[in-house]
Amino acid sequence: MLAAQFMALLDVFIVNVAAPTIGADLHASGGDLQLVIAGYAITYSVLLITGARLGDRFGPGRVHLAGLALFTAASLACGLAQGATELIVFRLVQGAGAALMIPQVLSLIQRTFTGEARARALGAYSAVIAVGAAAGQIVGGVLVAADLFGTGWRPVFLVNVPVGAVLLVVGRRVLPRGAEAAGEGPGKRTGGASAGAGVRQRGLDLPGLVLLGAAVSLLTVPLVLGQEEDWPLWSWLSLAASAVLFAVFGGYESRLARRGGAPLITPRVLRHPGMGRAVFQILAVMAVNGGFLFALTLHVQGGLGYSALRAGLTFVPTAVVFGLVGLTWRRWPARCQRWLAPAGFALAALSVTGVALAFRGGGDGGALVHLSFAGVGGGLALGFSPTLTGALAAVRPEDAADASGLLATVAQLGQLIGVAAFGTLFLGRLESLGGLGAYTSARALSVCMFALAGTAAAGAVAGLVPRRR
The missing domain is CATH 1.10.287 (Helix Hairpins)
Incomplete structure (x- = not known):
């Protein structure tokens, strides 16, 4: 399931670097390219909670497989599209498939694992989220640069087809489906002592x-x-x-x-201790992540003239460190874990400030850029993984679908808000400085990075507020 989630998150960003090639090949207008990129995010965001509720109703394993099949078929159709309109429609369908897949991951983690095993699974989940976002830029750059068999941008979508087919075969063998995952029928409760015991199947609101x-x-x-x-x-x-x-x-x-x-969302989910703060912090983490990736991509490709491949590889330190920290933060002593999230936000604030200082002269930034990129990855991982784990620790198994849909939607909305807010700030500042150039882009980036640092600092302050009992 995490592999399918990685594939779905990859597709949020993978198309960005392929957009110019798509536009030239399909004679697409600027508006068409906007919808190719944004259509996926729109249906994905809109249908996430619906996907979570369908998983609660029909079983998360069954709905996950249905979403994976839809996503894989839509990816094939995107790769074979002969016109911009076709590609836009299939991207909308692809986003709907992702919305069916993603909420089931958290739901099954909540229902299947307990204690330390659940914490490790949530660590892997959070690592996949950020690595998938950064890897989209990297993989997209590699595939476009490779131009496999003269197919140009099409492998950006077609790469999902064999991966999705394999995951469907494996998923049918290992994932629980129907009553096994969602309960034994309307109004009945599963027995036993598993993490999913006591889950009640609810109707659709x-x-x-x-x-x-x-x-x-x-x-x-x-x-x-x-x-x-x-x-x-x-x-x-x-x-x-x-x-x-x-x-x-x-x-x-x-x-x-x-x-x-x-x-649709049980009100008691929002009343769980720390849930409100977790929603704010996850929103902040993903807004910083989305704004950081978007603004830096604009700067290194537009201002510094990097190729799509080199621009993608720039984010390797962020992705690698986020993944490692997301998987290992539980090794810290229990008495320290309460402070990891605010410390992570503080580290992210310092690191994005370091990025601004490194690029301020219009150059490539040298070693400070790589160190700061790694710090951003580590800081955001510490801000996200402990927050997510703490929020879900108090959630009842029967509320797993509600919590998973809510937090997945918040994470996606955070990405969109980050791209919109900080992208607008970057582009507006760039225009006021007289247009695109290495130095003007660096100055616009500095303003954007300082705003991102302020957002991360707000997340740190929120983490210091005592949890309501």
Whole structure:
């Protein structure tokens, strides 16, 4: 399941470096390329909680395999697309497949593992999230540069097909499906002493799904498209409408729970100790991660003139260190683990400041850049992995789907907010300095990095607030 998650997260970023080649081959307009890149993120974000609820209803293993099959088929269709419109449609379908896959990973970890085994599984989960994001830039650059058999950009999508086929075969053998994972039927509870004991299968809250889907759509569409269109009036109206719909959704869910119904997100999930703080910190981590990757990609490719391959390889220290720290942080003494998240945010703040200082003269930054990139990876890993593990430790097995859908959606929205907010800041500052150049790009990057440092510092402060009992 983690391999499938890695593949899905890879596709959030892998298309970025292939966009110019796609545009030339398919004669796509700038708007078409926006939708090729953003369409995946839109359906992925909108349907994540729906995917989690379907997993709760029909079994996370079964829904994961259905999502993997849809994702693999859509990847094949993307790789064979002959026009921009076809590619956009298949990218939307690909995002829907990813939304069915991803929430099931956390849900099954919650239901299958306990204690130290659960912590290790969550460490692997968090490592995959960040490594997948950075690896998308790297793999995309390698595949585009290789131009396998003269196919240009198409291997960016086709690489998913054999991997997805193998994972489908393996998944059918090892993943629980149906009643084995979701309960023994409506209103019945699984027996035994496993982590998943006591899980109750709930019905689908269709009005809640519609309200939440509309609210997330109204939030994500302007976030992914507004920046390229210079934030027109419709984007601000959409953001305002999303806030209204989120409030309506919250009120509806609370009333449904009081009446004894089955809400889409059980209100008690948000009342778990530390959950509110965890939501903020995960949002901050992923916003910093998304903004960092996006702004640095613009700088090294546009300002410094790096090739797609060299630009992708620039992020190797961040990806490697994030993965290693995400897998090993539990080795710290238990008395220290309470302070790892705020320390990680502080390290991330210092490291992105180091990136700004390294690039400030318009050069390649030298050794300080690589050291700072590694520090960003380590800091974000410490901010993310202990936070996620702590938030889920108090969640009941029957609330696993709610928590997994909520946190997966928050993580994805954090990425989108980071790209939109810090990308707009970078591009706006660049324009005010007179346009693209190594020095002007470095100055714009410095402003963006200092803003990212402030966001990371806010995460550190949140981590110092005592947890509500």
